[in-house]
Amino acid sequence: MPQxxxxxxxxxxxxxxxxxxxxxxxxxxxxLAGVWNANATxxxxxxxxxxxxxxxxxxxxxxxxxxxxxxxxxxxxxxxxAYGKTYRLHTSGEKVSPQDRVRVETRGHKRPDGSALxxxxxxxxxxxxxxxWDPLPTKSGDWVALWQLKDYGSGAATPPLSLRAxxxxxxxxxxxxxxxxxxxLWDTPLRTGEWHHFVVGITVSEDPDxxxxxxxxxxxxxxxxxxxxxxxATLRADWVTDKWGVYRSDGVKGEATAYLNGAKxxxxxxxxxP
Numbered sequence: 001m002p003q004x005x006x007x008x009x010x011x012x013x014x015x016x017x018x019x020x021x022x023x024x025x026x027x028x029x030x031x032l033a034g035v036w037n038a039n040a041t042x043x044x045x046x047x048x049x050x051x052x053x054x055x056x057x058x059x060x061x062x063x064x065x066x067x068x069x070x071x072x073x074x075x076x077x078x079x080x081x082a083y084g085k086t087y088r089l090h091t092s093g094e095k096v097s098p099q100d101r102v103r104v105e106t107r108g109h110k111r112p113d114g115s116a117l118x119x120x121x122x123x124x125x126x127x128x129x130x131x132x133w134d135p136l137p138t139k140s141g142d143w144v145a146l147w148q149l150k151d152y153g154s155g156a157a158t159p160p161l162s163l164r165a166x167x168x169x170x171x172x173x174x175x176x177x178x179x180x181x182x183x184x185l186w187d188t189p190l191r192t193g194e195w196h197h198f199v200v201g202i203t204v205s206e207d208p209d210x211x212x213x214x215x216x217x218x219x220x221x222x223x224x225x226x227x228x229x230x231x232x233a234t235l236r237a238d239w240v241t242d243k244w245g246v247y248r249s250d251g252v253k254g255e256a257t258a259y260l261n262g263a264k265x266x267x268x269x270x271x272x273x274p
Contacts, residue, residue: 079132087244121235125202147198150240153239162174178233
């Protein structure tokens with residue numbers, strides 16, 4: 001089966017499975033209507049539950065994987081005393097091998113049943129989290145990736161979206177199109193040693209007219225190249241997921257620590273906002 005046809009077949013199969021699951025869910029809700037009508041508030045609460053959320057009590061088991069080259073991911077008390085148990089991603093900065101770039105990152109999301117939550121063609125998802133970086137060395141002309149929307153499978157290349165720290169004193173949201181052309185969508189001064197909240201709304205599609213990005217910083221929606229929604233292809237491979245942590249170009253040296261708290265994936269901004 002040719003590669004393109006095989007990819008479409010896989011995506012069609014996934015769409016059919018999602019449609020079937022949605023139908024079964026609707027039937028289940030109707031069957032239980034007599035019970036839930038007595039408590040509409042509980043129904044609304046259940047419906048608003050996020051698709052996934054990190055639970056520090058479960059350690060790294062909530063992620064599909066952890067990448068450490070070199071580094072460690074642990075659970076600690078929030079150094080600022082505001083948000084309780086928090087993930088700490090730390091790298092010493094010493095390269096494992098000459099060909100590898102330094103990184104310590106979580107990868108993807110694992111549901112309670114052990115299956116992986118992945119984003120496919122046509123999905124609309126919102127990813128929300130708090131981050132604090134301390135320390136976070138940077139260097140002019142080099143970059144540090146702090147969050148990535150990463151594609152996997154046939155056609156995978158440079159991440160379609162990444163939040164990066166630059167050596168110019170800023171962090172920015174960068175888009176990479178299928179031709180590997182990058183565009184800085186948004187930026188703000190880099191502030192280490194303090195918490196900031198991020199939400200990214202993504203419609204996943206290979207079609208640049210159907211794929212889109214929205215972005216919130218500390219509770220305020222940001223303009224992306226002068227608009228509330230940026231249109232662009234957000235899928236080039238079989239599926240995408242996201243990563244948190246520190247991943248950097250070779251010119252940046254020294255230890256780095258990223259703290260992660262309140263990470264969620266949902267269907268709306270309200271499901272993942274703090």
